[in-house]
Amino acid sequence: xxxxxxxxxxxxxxxxxxxxxxxxxxxxxxxxRLRRQFGVSIxxxxxxxxxxxxxxxxxxxxxxGFFVRDGARDLPEPEDNDEALAGPSLVSxxxxxxxxxxxxNDPAVISxxxxxxxxxLLPSAALDxxxxxxxxxxxxxxxxxxxxPGNAELRVQVARRMAQAGCTLGPDDIxxxxxxxxxxxxxxxxxxxxxxxxxIESPAFYGILQAIESQGMRALEIAxxxxxxxxxxxxxxxxxxxxxxxxVMMPSFGNPLGHLAPDxxxxxxxALLQARDVPLIEDDVFGELGFHGPRPWAAKAYDDHGSVLYxxxxxxTLGAGLxxxxxxxxxxxxxxxxxxxxxxxxxxxxxxxAVADYLEQGGYERFxxxxxxxxxxxxxxxxxxxxRHFPAGTRVARPRGGFVVWVALPTGHDSLALxxxxxxxxxxxxxxxxxxxxxxxxxxxxxxxxxxxTPEVAExxxxxxxxxxxxxxxxxxxDCGTA
Numbered sequence: 001x002x003x004x005x006x007x008x009x010x011x012x013x014x015x016x017x018x019x020x021x022x023x024x025x026x027x028x029x030x031x032x033r034l035r036r037q038f039g040v041s042i043x044x045x046x047x048x049x050x051x052x053x054x055x056x057x058x059x060x061x062x063x064x065g066f067f068v069r070d071g072a073r074d075l076p077e078p079e080d081n082d083e084a085l086a087g088p089s090l091v092s093x094x095x096x097x098x099x100x101x102x103x104x105n106d107p108a109v110i111s112x113x114x115x116x117x118x119x120x121l122l123p124s125a126a127l128d129x130x131x132x133x134x135x136x137x138x139x140x141x142x143x144x145x146x147x148x149p150g151n152a153e154l155r156v157q158v159a160r161r162m163a164q165a166g167c168t169l170g171p172d173d174i175x176x177x178x179x180x181x182x183x184x185x186x187x188x189x190x191x192x193x194x195x196x197x198x199x200i201e202s203p204a205f206y207g208i209l210q211a212i213e214s215q216g217m218r219a220l221e222i223a224x225x226x227x228x229x230x231x232x233x234x235x236x237x238x239x240x241x242x243x244x245x246x247x248v249m250m251p252s253f254g255n256p257l258g259h260l261a262p263d264x265x266x267x268x269x270x271a272l273l274q275a276r277d278v279p280l281i282e283d284d285v286f287g288e289l290g291f292h293g294p295r296p297w298a299a300k301a302y303d304d305h306g307s308v309l310y311x312x313x314x315x316x317t318l319g320a321g322l323x324x325x326x327x328x329x330x331x332x333x334x335x336x337x338x339x340x341x342x343x344x345x346x347x348x349x350x351x352x353x354a355v356a357d358y359l360e361q362g363g364y365e366r367f368x369x370x371x372x373x374x375x376x377x378x379x380x381x382x383x384x385x386x387x388r389h390f391p392a393g394t395r396v397a398r399p400r401g402g403f404v405v406w407v408a409l410p411t412g413h414d415s416l417a418l419x420x421x422x423x424x425x426x427x428x429x430x431x432x433x434x435x436x437x438x439x440x441x442x443x444x445x446x447x448x449x450x451x452x453x454t455p456e457v458a459e460x461x462x463x464x465x466x467x468x469x470x471x472x473x474x475x476x477x478x479d480c481g482t483a
Contacts, residue, residue: 006044006047007048024069198247204435229257235269256406291401309329310327416433
């Protein structure tokens, strides 16, 4: 049977993709340009692209065109078993994270470790102008304590932004903090005591583990889907079997998986916890960094009991060094306000005034749109390089926002051993065991994509892939899980 014209065009496009003319994540030229390139009609080009979409070589994005699909293997769904019922555990080994974050500031190291945006991605000039205005116009306030709940102007701006996440809150519902980690610690101390059991995602951001460890609490890992987040069924079983005092999760672009829980799942998780009178501590620090669609609603949007303690900051968008965060603690507001005063007295006046001024100027939304586009490009480039240079059988999570990528090396690999070799080569990343209270995920690692893409960054990823392929990086014992 003679080949149709659109099939010939599809075959030639597939060959160009195979040869590397278009890499995974690349956008194909527009249909008019392809029509001229192949000397065919627009209808023929569209039919060819739709055929490649059926073959899972291309994907169509609304109002954007056709893109080359990433051929990397997805992470498997977590096994829905009763591992969590083995019991909660004290968190240990988190002091090793200090070495990782210290390497982030070493100019000799190319860092894929600490999840902090590079200065080149930040609105530095606009923030400089805000700092200058604050120094000039509000000298007395800059020099004074800013006692909890903190700067009123910034709390107004935060309340306005939270409305986009589905949360109807006023400035008095918000307490300013020294970053999101400070907010998480305050939330834990407000709702739980040393020895209490705290349910967490698995894998979980190591900052959450450190907060739990510092308070002498016990962590209970709950199965978490790499696409849709914590499993309600697994959480329900854990609630039936253990005296869980609080639950911590990142339902919007979680760290390290990059998952986005659907609205229905967020509502289900909130309702499940409220029925057991278990407070939910929500970390939404990546919530404004979704790649497509409107800003997702927070789990806090489904809270009608005041039992969700919402934590976030501007660290991932305006700069980690600002240390400007907040908590919307619901019915725990008075307790959190006192704890903030008792542990830190006040927030940094200069930074909170400057951020409030910057937000008042009205350019933040425009900046975020550009930042999201750049982060999506950088995440895709990292995934593409992992696909090209890491060992065969490597699996990669597909984050829908944020700027971290979770990678599962084939069974037998040891990311802790790989970390030491990589640091010796001037490359840092976060090994998988950092994201587990029981050091699971030995063969996994997290890569931060928050640095501008350069030839040096590309070569560092290729070198990391070569190091991961060496037999010396294989673990002497069985893996503890892949995701």
